[in-house]
Amino acid sequence: MKKFQIPRASGHSSRPSPSDTETVDPLVTLAMLGRGWRVILAALALALVAAGLYLTMLATPRYVARATVILDTHRTEVVDFNGVVDGIRGDADELNSEVEVLRSRGLLNRVVEALDLVQDPEFNPRLASPSWLDRGLSLLRPARPDASPQQIRDATTTALIDALKVRNLPSSYVFEIAVTSEDPAKAARIADTIAQLYIRNQIEVKFEATETATSWLTERVGMLKQELETAEGRVKTFNTQSPLISATALGALEVQLKDIRDRLSRIRHERDARETYLGALSEAQGAGDKRAAAADPALDRIAPDDQAGFDARFAALVAQAEADLLRAEDQIAALETSEVALQGQISRQGEDMIELQQLSREAEASRMLYEFFLNRLKETSAQNGIQQADARILSQAVIPDHPASPRRGLVLGLAAAIGIVAGIALVAARELRNTAFRTARELEAASHTLVMGQIPLLRAHARPEMLRFLLNSPGSPAMEAVRNLRTSLMLANVDAPPRVILTTSALPGEGKTTTAIALAVNLAASGKAVLLVEGDLRRHTLGEYFPGLARGAGLASVLSGQVELEEAVQHDAESGLSLLIGDESTANGADLFASATYRHFLEEARGHYDHVIIDTPPVLIVPDARIQAQAADAVLFAVRWNATTQGQLDEALRMFETVNRPVTGLVLTQVDMAKMRRYAQDRSDLRYGSYAAYGAAE
Incomplete structure (x- = not known):
């Protein structure tokens, strides 16, 4: 019997999988979503109900209060003194540093003390009533030991750090202090307290630095004063124990030494001439030689036949030459002695002058250093009580009217998105799991019949x-x-x-x-x-x-x-x-x-x-x-x-x-x-x- 039948391959192929197709038909996808609209709608409704329960029963409204402070880089000085602590220049590194100061544990510890947040269950979880979940978990884990006061304080500060956000507004010197709390008034109070204590902390830091500098300068000025007095005493003692020493007296001695040296040179020249003259007289033998050597007019006037008179006069000239030579030698010896003595005196006075100048310079340096530190001490002492903060409060926190979280629109929107996605996933999973046949085309493609x-x-x-x-x-x-x-x-x-x-x-x-x-x-x-x-x-x-x-x-x-x-x-x-x-x-x-x-x-x-x-x-x-x-x-x-x-x-x-x-x-x-x-x-x-x-x- 002839049969009309679609040829069938050996074995039955399964329904085409997504991997067997190159593209996904959007119409098929839309049709699948249309078939599963009830599931998607149910998932959406369930997600919205869950979000509503979360917003009304589980979520705790939290409010955010914001205070702002601004760095004052152009400060007016009460007195024109250099401060002990430099002001803020306002560069990026300093701005980031100030952000960390505002978030620092040291500053927030003071906020905890000022507002007694240790007694606030919001920031001290140990005071809050445990939830049913915490009670259940406590049965499974060992009991915690009692915390010390310091541990409780540290935990409270940590909770405050978690609730605080500080940021530097772009392209400005303004810092925003944002505090999140369950109580809007509390959030504003904490934000204002942080700003106030931040300003006070800047003044206290400068005051402490000034006090420390004043104390150190006072001690240093006392030491410098003692050093100055010691240096001046050494100068005075040296002047007392040494002869009058001055540059003028030393110059006069040097002039006197030069005069002695000039005279000594002249006398030595005369002595050499007299020695030559006496030698010439001693070497002359005849009357003519004696007349030429003596070169004496009186000797030349004596008649040649007056030998006795000639010899007497020549002898007198020799005796006179010897006497003049001896006198010149004596003068040279005396001048040399005076030269040596005067040189020694000049040398001693020069050394004394150098030592005196050294002592004087040391005393002068001590005086200048003492006067500098003394003036700085007076300036620093004058700054006590007039320190200015580098920042000021730009605006105080305003008590918020509406909670910042949970954001109902965002939660509901997110829940709706999750519900729709979950519904689509359920529909897709149902479609993928379902291998039944819904159209003749599917049935023929799967069975080849x-x-x-x-x-x-x-x-x-x-x-x-x-x-x-x-x-x-x-x-x-x-x-x-x-x-x-x-x-x-x-x-x-x-x-x-x-x-x-x-x-x-x-x-x-x-x-x-x-x-x-x-x-x-x-x-x-x-x-x-x-x-x-x-x-x-x-x-x-x-x-x-x-x-x-x-x-x-x-x-x-x-x-x-x-x-x-x-x-x-x-x-x-x-x-x-x-x-x-x-x-x-x-x-x-x-x-x-x-x-x-x-x-x-x-x-x-x-x-x-x-x-x-x-x-x-x-x-x-x-x-x-x-x-x-x-x-x-x-x-x-x-x-x-x-x-x-x-x-x-x-x-x-x-x-x-x-x-x-x-x-x-x-x-x-x-x-x-x-x-x-x-x-x-x-x-x-x-x-x-x-x-x-x-x-x-x-």
């Missing part, structure tokens, strides 16, 4: 009501879908339309029986003789759809030869169907369907009816359907919409392939038409197969 029809969900509370609906609503979307299924099935093989049609499914409750009854009713309505066979010998549900059927011989009785086919078949006048119900049998159903009797039964049924529709048990439960399918012309496999999973479908189709009898087509049953529109990827999905008829009607 033709989807011949899509049967909508029948809103019937009982099985007889469903039969009434099929009979009384021939123009309903459901019956239009059944007619499309019949058309697809009959046209699957135009040359030999199927007469024995078998319906089955993977598991119970997937719409195979409803599909069999609807198809049988539709065929009967078209004037065909139809035999509806209940091929499930274990569960007898066909009678629930047809309450008027008598419980008696059925399919098992016919196959066992107990009754003839005509005797077992019952007729339903309203639907025009012939029905062969299932009955109890001691024989195994699989053995009965595998026997030649079953094939003979079908041949006999073909001779009496145009179509034989067999409703078989689920494939994954019992093997009956696979055995009965061997003698059927067509096998319709029911797949419940959004319920039958990929794994169940793959396993059921594989089991048919193991007996070399693939199914003819799939039927998507119990389709929720309203929801299916949300799962459709495009408009073609809405017109796919038989959905167009009842989809348009809806």
